[in-house]
Amino acid sequence: MQGSEHSDVLVMGGGPTGTALATALARRGLHVRVVAPHPPTPFPATYGAWLDDLPGWAHGCAAQVWTDVRVYTGPQPTPLHRPYALLDNAALLDTLLGRADAGLEWTVGTVLRTEDAGTERIIHGVNGERWTAGLVVDASGHGGTLTPTAYPDGPAFQTAWGLTARFDRPPIAPGSMSWMDYRTDGTADTPPTFLYAMHLGGDRYFVEETSLIAQPGVNRALLEARLHARLEAAGTPPREILSTEWVAFPMNGAAPAPAADLSFGAAAGLVHPISGFQVATSLNVAETLADAIHGAILAGTDPVKAGWAVLWPDSRRAAREVHLLGVRALLGLPADALPEFFRAFFQLPPAQWQAFLDPATPAGPLARIMLRLFAQAPGGVRGPLARAALAQPGASVKALQAAWRGAPQVQNR
Ligand SMILES: Cc1cc2nc3c(=O)[nH]c(=O)nc-3n(C[C@H](O)[C@H](O)[C@H](O)COP(=O)(O)OP(=O)(O)OC[C@H]3O[C@@H](n4cnc5c(N)ncnc54)[C@H](O)[C@@H]3O)c2cc1C
CATH class of the missing domain: 3.30.70 (Alpha-Beta Plaits)
Structure with a gap:
């Protein structure tokens, strides 16, 4: 369906994050155009998530939930006592689209670039299409299109x-x-x-x-x-x-620098650098982000700035530094030390390993969890971890400073 060429917001990409944000914005009364190379189609990947990470409305989109969740770092399993869900992607798409109001328009196309035109953005498609919008959100997946993700250590x-x-x-x-x-x-x-x-x-x-x-x-x-x-x-x-x-x-994208267009989802570096998870985060954050964008548009302030502030506040940038330190440590571990590393990881109190995998955990508690993990890891793991930290003195110092800054402790559950 084609309507007016202008929209309040143009969202690039019809993956889970683009669709979640577009439908959340449409529900708030904005005219939203999704531009994706395909019509609305169930997402092709097998998506899993911790059940408690998913927003409540998405629990009904679980194809299956397991309470018997195991990790093996040796012959005996470690039970995780945390239900895990497999998403039914067709149900997820239907539910998302069903949550949008009439303001959503889906256009099959591929965005090439955007251009500044004073009070609006001009968006160019690869086949010569031209749209205008007050705000453009790049939700085109890993690496991003309009604001490419930076990988300071090279992509892992x-x-x-x-x-x-x-x-x-x-x-x-x-x-x-x-x-x-x-x-x-x-x-x-x-x-x-x-x-x-x-x-x-x-x-x-x-x-x-x-x-x-x-x-x-x-x-x-x-x-x-x-x-x-x-x-x-x-x-x-x-x-x-x-x-x-x-x-x-x-996995190891840096926190993006705020740019002229907003990004979201994998394109905005939201993939967790240790677990690779992202879908549950984006389904949750879509609502807060939509509120911030909608509020800024109503107030006549800059929705791009408001959006970047939601996605990448300073606290989350600091947390990304700590996670990237963890990534370097993991990459530095010899192959046979990885199971031992994860044995120590899952021996942490559940609240601590869960907080480490939670993208919203601030840098201070994250760094403390890493120090605790370091303290209880066996010698074969500790050496490579220390070498990884010392190889990046800047990042290590920031992480350690964050650890002692007095941020709230993560409580044991
Ligand atoms: C096979 C696989 C399995 C995964 N499993 C999990 C999992 O279990 N749990 C989890 O949390 N994460 C998982 N991930 C990681 C990540 O969460 C997913 O990659 C997720 O799909 C990212 O969502 P997204 O909407 O940001 O991007 P994508 O799903 O990649 O969607 C990008 C969208 O943008 C469109 N697009 C691309 N370029 C343009 C352009 N120039 N103009 C317009 N549209 C464009 C694409 O066609 C697509 O519609 C997995 C990743 C893969 C590849």
């Missing part, structure tokens, strides 16, 4: 190869999900990869060989071969493969 990637399949014998405990399974038969430890897996019901399982973060990223052929070798070695090869998935995205 999360990669994974997964498949949904029928199995004669269960590859994981029926009824469970394995958030991270670092067990190997000892023959293929480098580079380190783990199994992320879910029982989908009956004889169907989703199994994915994952490299949490690597520079350069672990390639697809190796992950695919390792997944099949792992399943064969366990005596649980798939009987019938129903679908496959390739995951690859950069």
